[in-house]
Amino acid sequence: MTDWKIFCRGIVVITEKNMRIYYFKGPVVIFGLLFPLLMFLTFFIGRDLNLISFFPGFLGMMLFFTASSVGPLITPWEKREKTYERLVSLPVILESIIIGDLLAGAIFGIVITTIVFITCAWLFSIPVASAGLLGLGFVLGSIAFAALGTLLASPTTDNPSNIMMLSSLVRLPLIFISGIFIPLSQLTGPFFLLTSLSPLTYLVDLFHAALNDNAVYPPWADALVLVAVIVLFVVCAKTIQKRNLVKGI
């Protein structure tokens, strides 16, 4: 069997293992579904907001939080449980572990966000301007933010609570600078520049293009930025985890 087939097999088995052990468990799925509901209520109840124009931001936030929720915990948890050492000694390489972690997060993000989207679309008659762009947004967004989760899992620690703090520190500020609470089209000057630094901005903008046909950037530019972000996060995660293997931590 060629090496790439064994490589792909390793990715599939790691993805399956992560989904079974860390994602598709009652409490995690319930949290995954409840969290969007609570965010939705926080977001819309008591405010006179146009649901149609704010829904892309809400959808982007959902995908962002679900895809990057559990990923940061997997590696620290496995290091604490000492299963990481066995995993590394199996016929896999670092890239298999990183991509396997990433795919599990992406699948979880897509599944939960799809359920939320279908429910909301049915309840509130959300329009879809381009199903293709919507699908592209789901795929690229889930992979990008699952990759962020994998990157957040990379620093040296076997204490998941340390990573949870880091994860909150990185993820929470992003939702305030990504055109979610104030649509990107209404921002100008330094605020607009600030939003351009957040990868979540481009996903929200892509959802605007997909749902309202009202994006600030061209969809191809949003997609390109998300692809670049995926590559950047994966390369950074690999560099850090490789350094950890050299240091034996």
Place this chain on the structure above:
Amino acid sequence: MLIPEHYGMDAIIARNLCKSFGPVTAVDDVSIAIPEGGIFGFLGPNGAGKTTTIRMITGVLIPDAGTVQILGTDVQNDPIAAKLKMGVIPENGTVYSDLTAEQNILLSAKFYGMDTAGRKKRAGEILDRLGLTGRKNDYVRTFSKGMRQRISIACAIVHSPPVLILDEPTTGLDVYSRRLVIDTIRHMNREGSTILLTTHNIEEANALCSMISIINRGRIVATDSPENLKKTFDTSRYIEVSFDRAVDPSLFSAPGITRAEVWGDKWRAYTDDPDRAVKHIASAAEREHLAIVSIATSEPTLEEAFVRLTAGV
């Protein structure tokens, strides 16, 4: 039955392995060659560098210098191919607590590309061998340390690896689990696997291994068969003797007896000439009207070699 692919070659070759953690040199120029079919023991005190060496051999830790080959495949250059030839049992029996015993084994088997039927059959065989068939559907989090270690071993041998590497496989186990683990190691060796194990249990190394390397402070200080290592230090023997009543230490004052100490309800007299010492003790007992309850002379032990080598004598 496992059939080795590379007759006549060393199963594991490690050349000039070095590893430092900051200012601490954990492994310093370690080289070993383990012939196919053997059971090779890596013996050393805590912190000697055993686990660091094993982690470099298994590809878990990247060495600062040196190379490792598993049946001719370089671990750093072709890690997947090298790891396919290995089964590894890391220290502390690491398996997934949130999976059942059988699920853990099946998961490992998937990494090695075994088909569904083959996985199930092999998992059943191993669970039976390790006495865990009745617990196969129980979550590992409910298992004792010994049972977890057995599952850890099951995961490592599910694909009948040509090379099996075990890091402290029996540490902290109850007698039953320890015996099962040792039986499994012997069984795998009979089936054709080359075994590399680390231990600080000297008797275990003596009973299992055909060759032993003793490592201390990151360097290999001796490599030989257990019997040859014992002979190297066949200079300090002792006689254990018990009498029907308490005796004075002066009883053992004689040429050839270097020292004597109380050893439980016995005396242990150290000597480099057991024949002369036994004759002295017997005549002293006769003179003092003492009855000898028991008397035994020691064989040279691997422990003696280990203590001498790791103490830097």
